[in-house]
Amino acid sequence: MVNEHKNIKEDILKILYTAKGETISGVKLSAALNISRVAVWKHIKALKESGFDIESRPKGYGLLNHDDLLLPFCFNEEFEKKIFHFQKLETTMDKAKILAKNDAPHLSVVIAENQTTGRGRLNRKWFSSKGGLWFTLILKPDTPPPLSYIYNFAASLSLSRSLNRLFGVNVSVKWPNDILLNGQKLAGLLSEMETRGDMVEFVNIGIGINVNNSPQVYEPKAVSLKDVLHKTVSRRLILETFLDDFKNQIQTPAQPIDCHQIIEQWKKQTSTIGSRVRIETTGDVLKGLAVDVDETGGLIIKDEAGESKKIIYGDCFHT
Numbered sequence: 413m414v415n416e417h418k419n420i421k422e423d424i425l426k427i428l429y430t431a432k433g434e435t436i437s438g439v440k441l442s443a444a445l446n447i448s449r450v451a452v453w454k455h456i457k458a459l460k461e462s463g464f465d466i467e468s469r470p471k472g473y474g475l476l477n478h479d480d481l482l483l484p485f486c487f488n489e490e491f492e493k494k495i496f497h498f499q500k501l502e503t504t505m506d507k508a509k510i511l512a513k514n515d516a517p518h519l520s521v522v523i524a525e526n527q528t529t530g531r532g533r534l535n536r537k538w539f540s541s542k543g544g545l546w547f548t549l550i551l552k553p554d555t556p557p558p559l560s561y562i563y564n565f566a567a568s569l570s571l572s573r574s575l576n577r578l579f580g581v582n583v584s585v586k587w588p589n590d591i592l593l594n595g596q597k598l599a600g601l602l603s604e605m606e607t608r609g610d611m612v613e614f615v616n617i618g619i620g621i622n623v624n625n626s627p628q629v630y631e632p633k634a635v636s637l638k639d640v641l642h643k644t645v646s647r648r649l650i651l652e653t654f655l656d657d658f659k660n661q662i663q664t665p666a667q668p669i670d671c672h673q674i675i676e677q678w679k680k681q682t683s684t685i686g687s688r689v690r691i692e693t694t695g696d697v698l699k700g701l702a703v704d705v706d707e708t709g710g711l712i713i714k715d716e717a718g719e720s721k722k723i724i725y726g727d728c729f730h731t
Contacts, residue, residue, distance in 0.1 A: 420445055421455050426476035426485055428466065437472035441543060448710070462499050463525055463542065479646045480624075486648060490656060494520040498604045505604060505618045508548035512606075512614040519659060543625035544636075545647045551615045553662070557607050560615050560708045562671045563662065564589060564603045567617050569678045570658040571599060578653055584683035587702070587711050587728050588702040590619075592683060595730075596635035598622055602703070623647050672707060674681050677706055684728060689713060693726035702728075 423445055427436055437447045445452070456473055460466050465476040475481070484495040496516055501507050501524040508522040524547070527540040540546045553561055568585045575583045575591070575598075584592050591599035599621040606613045622636035624644045637645055662669055679685060684702045691698040691713070698721065700713040710722045 420451075421459055422483070424455055424459065425450070425464065425475070425481070425483060428473060429478050429486065431475070431478075433474055433476065433478050435469050435472045435474045440472070477644070478552055480644075480648060482525075482648055482651070487543075487652065488634070491521070491652075493517075496520065496522045496524075498524045500524060500526045500528065503527050503618075504546055504548040505602065505616060508550050508616045508618075509604070509606075511551070512550045512616060516550050518550070519607070519655075520553040521547050521655070522550065523547045523651075528543040540620055541589075541625045541627075543623060543638075543694065544627075545619075545623050545650060546618050546619045549658075551617065551662075553612055553615065553669070555612050556610060557605065557612055559669070559671065560603075560605050560612050561616050562669055562674055562683065564601060564617060565678050565709055566661045566674050567619065567658060568601055569674060569681055570661060571601075571621070571654055572681045574650065574653040574657050575637075578649065579588065579637065579641060579645070581637070583681075585678060585681045586710070587608065587682065587684040587705060588725075591636070593635050593640060595683075597627075597631065598632055598635055598637070621647075621650065623650065643696075674705060675705060675709065684711070684730070687730045688729050690729045691723050691726040692729070693723065698723065698726075 424441060427441060438452050441452045442449045446663060456466055464660060467476055484492045487495055491670060496511060498507070504522045504524050504527065508601050511520065526542055527546050532656055549567065553563065568589060568591060572583045572585050572591055575581060582594050583598065584617035586592050589601040590597055599619065603615060603620040605615045622634055624638045624647070625636055627636055661674065674727045682705070685704060687702055688704045689700065698713065698715060700715040702711060702713050704712040705720065710724045711728065712722055714720055
């Protein structure tokens with residue numbers, strides 16, 4: 413019965429989505445789904461309560477912001493079966509880990525409209541309210557663990573390029589895993605890996621983008637696309653554009669990834685190189701001028717004594 417109700421709700425959403433915001437009468441929904449109008453009303457009510465933007469109108473129902481819907485059937489055939497959508501999760505990273513261990517295919521995407529315990533690097537809390545784009549990529553590359561770092565760089569490169577291309581905004585990447593818009597934090601990335609023998613079993617990359625939400629309530633130095641563009645934008649368009657760019661970068665799981673090209677392209681998108689930085693690592697703080705990122709993704713800085721140092725992990729702050 414639960415699955416039957418779930419299918420009916422999905423069918424209602426498909427009909428409303430196909431209508432592109434136009435009104436669909438309860439009579440038409442009732443006939444199409446072979447259920448009573450009372451049942452239609454109950455399912456619509458449940459969908460509203462779970463967070464879907466459905467408007468009740470004098471002559472029926474309409475789906476608001478239909479181009480923002482992130483359900484699997486909204487995507488092209490290549491990605492439709494790889495999209496795992498949830499209204500609420502503790503975190504997409506935890507769900508993606510379970511799915512990755514249960515044969516979710518390469519380049520699967522786990523999406524949540526809300527995360528109750530979203531996290532960033534060093535287990536910091538990541539506030540992820542409605543209107544943002546919160547998802548985790550599941551990757552299953554045929555690669556050894558020492559090369560897994562490149563997928564995080566590829567993802568941040570694809571995301572920054574996609575946002576610049578779509579909206580013409582001043583987006584840059586900050587080492588190692590942030591996306592900045594006009595110097596403020598727009599998005600963050602977090603990666604986790606598991607191995608099997610001497611090869612990667614999966615790499616999961618969690619990505620949080622402030623799109624139509626208001627992150628300043630919790631993060632005063634953060635910004636959203638809506639803040640800058642002064643309008644709501646389609647999260648689905650962002651995700652589709654990003655996935656296409658990212659897929660083209662990494663190619664197929666069995667094809668060697670071009671680490672050199674990705675790092676070189678990433679350096680063209682970064683605002684870290686050339687900036688004075690403070691790097692906080694476990695038990696240490698380093699200050700200096702960021703001068704390069706090497707082939708392994710390590711940040712090269714020239715410290716206050718004029719010595720070059722390579723940093724492979726840490727929190728980076730532009731000063």
